[in-house]
Amino acid sequence: MAAIVVEELRKSYGSLHAVRGVSFSVEPGEVFGLLGPNGAGKTTIVEILEGYRHRDAGRVEVLGADPATAGRDLRRRVGMVLQECAVEPYLTVREVVDLHRGYYPKPLPTDDVVELVGLEEKAGVRVKKLSGGQQRRLDLALALIGDPELVFLDEPTTGFDPSARRNAWEIVRGMRKLGKTILLTTHYMDEAQNLTDRVCVVSAGEVVRIGTPGSLRAERAETRIQFIRPDGVTVPKVGEVVPGGEDGLIAMITETPTKALHELTEWAVARGIELQRLEVTQPSLEDVYLELTRDE
Amino acid sequence: MSDATIALAQVRAEQRSFWRNPAAAFFGFGFPIMFLLIFGTIFKGDKACIDGSYGAQGQCVGGALVPYNTFFVPAMAAWGVITSCFVNLAATISIRRDSGLLKRLRGTPLSLPAFVVGIVGSALIAALIVVALTAIVGHIFYGAPWPVHWLPAVASVLLGGVVFCVLGLLITVLIPNADAAPAVVNFSYLPILFISGFFFSFNNTVLQDIAKVFPVYWFKEAMLTAFGAKPSSSGWNGQDLLVLLIWGVVGLAVTLRFFRWESRRV
Numbered sequence: 001m002a003a004i005v006v007e008e009l010r011k012s013y014g015s016l017h018a019v020r021g022v023s024f025s026v027e028p029g030e031v032f033g034l035l036g037p038n039g040a041g042k043t044t045i046v047e048i049l050e051g052y053r054h055r056d057a058g059r060v061e062v063l064g065a066d067p068a069t070a071g072r073d074l075r076r077r078v079g080m081v082l083q084e085c086a087v088e089p090y091l092t093v094r095e096v097v098d099l100h101r102g103y104y105p106k107p108l109p110t111d112d113v114v115e116l117v118g119l120e121e122k123a124g125v126r127v128k129k130l131s132g133g134q135q136r137r138l139d140l141a142l143a144l145i146g147d148p149e150l151v152f153l154d155e156p157t158t159g160f161d162p163s164a165r166r167n168a169w170e171i172v173r174g175m176r177k178l179g180k181t182i183l184l185t186t187h188y189m190d191e192a193q194n195l196t197d198r199v200c201v202v203s204a205g206e207v208v209r210i211g212t213p214g215s216l217r218a219e220r221a222e223t224r225i226q227f228i229r230p231d232g233v234t235v236p237k238v239g240e241v242v243p244g245g246e247d248g249l250i251a252m253i254t255e256t257p258t259k260a261l262h263e264l265t266e267w268a269v270a271r272g273i274e275l276q277r278l279e280v281t282q283p284s285l286e287d288v289y290l291e292l293t294r295d296e
Numbered sequence: 297m298s299d300a301t302i303a304l305a306q307v308r309a310e311q312r313s314f315w316r317n318p319a320a321a322f323f324g325f326g327f328p329i330m331f332l333l334i335f336g337t338i339f340k341g342d343k344a345c346i347d348g349s350y351g352a353q354g355q356c357v358g359g360a361l362v363p364y365n366t367f368f369v370p371a372m373a374a375w376g377v378i379t380s381c382f383v384n385l386a387a388t389i390s391i392r393r394d395s396g397l398l399k400r401l402r403g404t405p406l407s408l409p410a411f412v413v414g415i416v417g418s419a420l421i422a423a424l425i426v427v428a429l430t431a432i433v434g435h436i437f438y439g440a441p442w443p444v445h446w447l448p449a450v451a452s453v454l455l456g457g458v459v460f461c462v463l464g465l466l467i468t469v470l471i472p473n474a475d476a477a478p479a480v481v482n483f484s485y486l487p488i489l490f491i492s493g494f495f496f497s498f499n500n501t502v503l504q505d506i507a508k509v510f511p512v513y514w515f516k517e518a519m520l521t522a523f524g525a526k527p528s529s530s531g532w533n534g535q536d537l538l539v540l541l542i543w544g545v546v547g548l549a550v551t552l553r554f555f556r557w558e559s560r561r562v
Contacts (some may be wrong), residue, residue, distance in 0.1 A: 050403060051403075052399070052403070054403070072405045072407065074404060075404060075405045076405045080403045082396065082399060082400060082403065084395075084396040084399045085396035085397065085399055085400035086392070086396050086400070087311070087397065087400070088313055088397065089310060089313075090312065090313040090316035090317050091309060091313060091316075094311065095312070099305060099306075099309050100404060101306050102297045102301070102302050103297075103302065103404045103405045103406045106406060126316070142400075142404075146404075146405075160356030203434075206505075248527075265513075
């Protein structure tokens with residue numbers, strides 16, 4: 001049975017149709033990414049799944065229950081990292097985690113969870129004194145303390161520096177190994193690429209694409225070849241020339257990279273030219289994402 | 297853990313937060329004690345006219361003259377309960393609503409009753425402490441008598457405390473964001489405090505009639521009665537407590553209907 005089922009979900013705020021017939025499902029143990037620009041409806045969808053908002057139409061199932069009516073029994077099995085959610089500022093990290101631990105029937109040990117999110121040195125510090133990134137890690141600890149089957153992570157690494165983000169990724173990978181189902185929203189394509197099993201791209205309240213990060217990238221078959229333009233010669237045109245991005249860089253895209261590269265390097269070798277900074281790259285998930293969510 | 301254990305843990309956590317937050321502790325305790333010291337000193341030796349009105353020559357008509365601090369100590373104790381419960385809850389709940397803390401709690405299995413017991417229980421502890429402190433300061437510095445009727449005093453503090461907690465939650469409905477909380481809260485009750493005769497009795501039936509609509513007046517009356525400031529009383533006054541109870545029940549119904557867990561999106 002799927003951990004999350006969403007069928008033809010609709011939600012409007014007044015005349016604004018925030019979610020317009022969205023359907024997807026998440027399998028147990030899967031890390032599922034919900035991607036989309038600001039205002040695409042990601043948070044509305046997640047908050048309906050979390051039980052914070054009521055849907056206008058459609059069917060929603062979270063761990064076999066309807067989040068709109070399930071109440072405490074469901075909340076005991078689910079952990080959440082919301083976008084903006086403060087913690088009592090005058091309590092210490094350990095006091096807050098301990099307090100939340102008491103809300104759940106089969107919680108994890110406080111020390112384990114505090115260590116998992118890397119806050120063991122801050123355990124006795126008041127929440128008020130934590131940095132933004134540390135508070136976010138505390139959010140993660142509070143989402144995990146109840147040993148949930150399913151975890152919602154709504155932009156969990158926004159505002160993190162690169163190393164903090166890598167640490168958070170390790171935590172998510174650890175959760176995945178424990179068999180948790182994870183629904184993650186993010187703006188960062190490298191995050192989706194690195195963490196998720198499947199992604200769902202939403203734009204203007206509708207699903208644009210669902211698939212593995214790899215399958216989405218494969219949608220754009222063209223390979224990009226780029227190098228520094230050698231002086232004093234005319235370079236053969238082995239693909240469609242596209243803007244190189246920086247001065248002196250020439251870039252071409254092609255659907256037959258083997259042939260194109262062969263022609264190019266044969267030409268260069270014959271003239272004794274070394275092509276500086278030669279690169280052959282596949283389109284990134286970000287390239288595909290930007291194309292899918294471009295303003296209609 | 298059972299709900300009762302969780303509720304106890306909530307009370308403990310709320311108490312910790314309260315005492316560690318200098319602003320909350322100051323507004324709960326600082327004002328009533330400070331005014332007790334100021335007015336207690338200024339009017340020491342004066343008399344207050346209880347249950348009566350001042351006549352043309354300033355005499356007390358239809359009531360009883362008592363030493364000013366016999367009247368003023370229970371009045372400040374009442375104010376302390378109002379700040380510990382009404383003001384304190386209105387402020388902390390608006391801040392928590394704005395910061396998303398309430399939203400987070402709603403996403404956990406913490407039950408609503410356990411959460412409410414936590415905040416109300418903690419406020420009642422603060423209220424009992426401020427009342428005790430007021431009585432002690434009043435007795436030591438100004439020779440005010442100890443509360444005469446103990447059981448009615450504790451009962452009034454607890455009932456009044458719960459009612460003002462409910463009204464503190466209710467007023468958050470009218471508070472658009474945490475920045476506006478002090479203005480809304482003070483505007484909602486400070487004028488009533490004055491016309492309810494918390495600081496001095498006065499002669500204006502219109503203002504007195506207005507004051508009698510609100511629970512602040514009746515709570516002060518209950519406290520005066522329980523502290524023995526009204527010479528001919530057993531310590532219980534059913535009417536005071538009944539009006540408080542009605543405000544509490546109606547307030548609770550309105551709060552349950554209109555309370556917001558999340559700040560309005562702007």
